[in-house]
Amino acid sequence: MGGIDLTRSAWARRWLVRGESLIASTAFACAAVLLCVTGASAWWMTDTLERDAEATRRAEVSEIAGVVASTSELLLAAGETSALRRIVMETAQTRGVRACRVLLPDGRVVADSEPARIDTGEVPETWSGNASGDAESVGLLVRRGISVPGRGAAMCELEIEPPGVHRARSAVLLGSLVSGVVGLAMMLLVYRRFRSRLGAIGAVREALLELAGGEDETAVLAVHESFGPEAVAWNTLLAERDEGRRRDTDARVEQASGGAMVGGEGSAVCDLLTDGVVLLDTSGVVTYANGAAAVLLGVARDDLIGAPAPAPLDAGDVAEAIGEATKSGSRRRDVVDVAMDDEGGTVLRLGVRAARGVPDAAVLVSIEDVTQLKLAEDSRNAFVAQATHELRAPLTNIRLYIEQLIDEGEEDAALRARAINVISQETARLDRIVADMLSVSELEAGSIALREDDVRLDQMFDSLQLDYVAQANDRNITLRFEMPPKLPVIHADRDKLCLAIHNLISNALKYTPSGGTVTVRVSVGTDDSVAIEVVDSGIGIAPEQIDKVFERFGRADDERVRDITGSGIGLSLAREVARLHGGDITVESVLNEGSTFTLTVPARERPARAA
Amino acid sequence: MEIEEHKQGAVTVLRPRGPVIGDDAKGLARRAHEVFTQTRGRFVLDAAEIPFVDSQGLEALLEITELLAPSGQTLKLCQAGETLREALNLTGLSDEFEHYEDAHHAARSFL
Numbered sequence: 001m002g003g004i005d006l007t008r009s010a011w012a013r014r015w016l017v018r019g020e021s022l023i024a025s026t027a028f029a030c031a032a033v034l035l036c037v038t039g040a041s042a043w044w045m046t047d048t049l050e051r052d053a054e055a056t057r058r059a060e061v062s063e064i065a066g067v068v069a070s071t072s073e074l075l076l077a078a079g080e081t082s083a084l085r086r087i088v089m090e091t092a093q094t095r096g097v098r099a100c101r102v103l104l105p106d107g108r109v110v111a112d113s114e115p116a117r118i119d120t121g122e123v124p125e126t127w128s129g130n131a132s133g134d135a136e137s138v139g140l141l142v143r144r145g146i147s148v149p150g151r152g153a154a155m156c157e158l159e160i161e162p163p164g165v166h167r168a169r170s171a172v173l174l175g176s177l178v179s180g181v182v183g184l185a186m187m188l189l190v191y192r193r194f195r196s197r198l199g200a201i202g203a204v205r206e207a208l209l210e211l212a213g214g215e216d217e218t219a220v221l222a223v224h225e226s227f228g229p230e231a232v233a234w235n236t237l238l239a240e241r242d243e244g245r246r247r248d249t250d251a252r253v254e255q256a257s258g259g260a261m262v263g264g265e266g267s268a269v270c271d272l273l274t275d276g277v278v279l280l281d282t283s284g285v286v287t288y289a290n291g292a293a294a295v296l297l298g299v300a301r302d303d304l305i306g307a308p309a310p311a312p313l314d315a316g317d318v319a320e321a322i323g324e325a326t327k328s329g330s331r332r333r334d335v336v337d338v339a340m341d342d343e344g345g346t347v348l349r350l351g352v353r354a355a356r357g358v359p360d361a362a363v364l365v366s367i368e369d370v371t372q373l374k375l376a377e378d379s380r381n382a383f384v385a386q387a388t389h390e391l392r393a394p395l396t397n398i399r400l401y402i403e404q405l406i407d408e409g410e411e412d413a414a415l416r417a418r419a420i421n422v423i424s425q426e427t428a429r430l431d432r433i434v435a436d437m438l439s440v441s442e443l444e445a446g447s448i449a450l451r452e453d454d455v456r457l458d459q460m461f462d463s464l465q466l467d468y469v470a471q472a473n474d475r476n477i478t479l480r481f482e483m484p485p486k487l488p489v490i491h492a493d494r495d496k497l498c499l500a501i502h503n504l505i506s507n508a509l510k511y512t513p514s515g516g517t518v519t520v521r522v523s524v525g526t527d528d529s530v531a532i533e534v535v536d537s538g539i540g541i542a543p544e545q546i547d548k549v550f551e552r553f554g555r556a557d558d559e560r561v562r563d564i565t566g567s568g569i570g571l572s573l574a575r576e577v578a579r580l581h582g583g584d585i586t587v588e589s590v591l592n593e594g595s596t597f598t599l600t601v602p603a604r605e606r607p608a609r610a611a
Numbered sequence: 612m613e614i615e616e617h618k619q620g621a622v623t624v625l626r627p628r629g630p631v632i633g634d635d636a637k638g639l640a641r642r643a644h645e646v647f648t649q650t651r652g653r654f655v656l657d658a659a660e661i662p663f664v665d666s667q668g669l670e671a672l673l674e675i676t677e678l679l680a681p682s683g684q685t686l687k688l689c690q691a692g693e694t695l696r697e698a699l700n701l702t703g704l705s706d707e708f709e710h711y712e713d714a715h716h717a718a719r720s721f722l
Binding site: 373375376548 | 617618619620621622623647648649650651652653680681682683684718721722
């Protein structure tokens, strides 16, 4: 914001401030006029009320005066002075008049609501003077003439209570004044509160209109920051717009000048690659490295750029290939696999070629992490070798016995029986190997599925026992099947479950030396879940190798098993089958003492069958 | 929360056991950072035993994603349960990750 020129906004500010002041002044003037009108209305209203009240009261008092005058005539004529004085006093007390009196023409008071003012003890028999019978109002006084037959004229005078309307009028006027002052004060407060904001909004609005009108200069569109946070936010927006334009321009300039890899769109694109990209200049200094290169080389990106090529680019075949590409500028791409010296066993595949047409760069090195690929290749090669061996062993046996049958079978019945038995066993073995391979293929393709049906476990284990008893006897291994008296019928894929248990038993027999024991123990839970333990007294597994036994194509790195054939898929497959059934396989092992593999299959609900 | 680790070939599988919440989330992010450095990014997160995550758990997952992003990689999640998937969908974060059926398939993506 500091860079924004606000010379233009001074005019707008003056205009806006003046405009805002005019509005405020007009508002205040209107408020004052309104206040005056309200006061005048209150005055007029109270004055009118006062006049009405006074006229009404005067009429009332005039009537009272008439009544008192008539009564006084009668009482004076009868000489009942005491009664007259009592009536006058009661009139003053009960009719709400300030004073009531009866006077003779010479001014002597015959009766008065205040007895102290009476200055005539006895009323004379006659007296002179005239009195008008009409009512007469003088100030607060209402007078009425009295004519006493045979004695003379007198006057009844009533003094009206001064009206209380003056107090009401004062209260109304005072209230109007106070509310007016409070209203003005509140207007002032609100005005002060919103003054700057209104100013900012007005200024921003004007700037927006100018922007819509085609004005694009930040100096013209900017608003003075003294208008408040809205003005600051507006100026921030303008500054960010300028910054975005500047970056865009820089990127285009960079791209146009061939330096796209350094800070432009090319860099962002290269950072999306999972393969590393490194550019080196003729002296072997790194001029560019993408994010993946930094991670794969294990060096912070900032430390890479501008520094000599790091390991493994600085030695061996890679350094030689880089030197050759720098010197020759050849289009040829040299590929070198380098094993990194780290705990992950990382293998990087480095592709080196001359970086033709790239400014500030002589060589491009692409880096690919092929660790997993290498492992997979090694495992596959091992699998093919093992599978070939596994297939060859039963085939050799079958071929040998068939040759014997051809040569001697016609004459030797015992040989025929033994040969048929061996051929049958080896064919079953081949069948399992092929089934394993097919299952692995299904697993790899993600298409493996269960074909579930009712499985009679007692029949399945009887069959398994028959399959392995002979093999165990041949190797002098004691094979025991420990079953509960009754085994349930479970819902599972019989073939796959049988395959998994086959793999566990054959694995146990394979790694148990002659004279050892293999026990297959089956236990059934209350919910018909089944746990199958295969316990051997074999060579056991080292703790650090236990994780590897379930890896596909993986075998324990153990000298003792080098000569024992195995495809490396049996246990992996068995566990996949167990998991497909919702169960699992766990292993406990003590080196040189034996292992226990436990396959659990939870009870599974049978699907409803159609009637 | 315990984080079980095992290898699937050259790929390290991180398998947290329990909800990724509070300080556990920070622990997971920290461990992922260490494994990232050790394996140069060859790791997957097996979410089979993550019953649920809170906001800090989601932040931890995003933090791991941001750690991988500069090298063009994306966090590979496998066996994410329904609750976790729903949390990711509701917060619009699901597309920030690569989802796999199991650790084996996730590891194969490094081939």
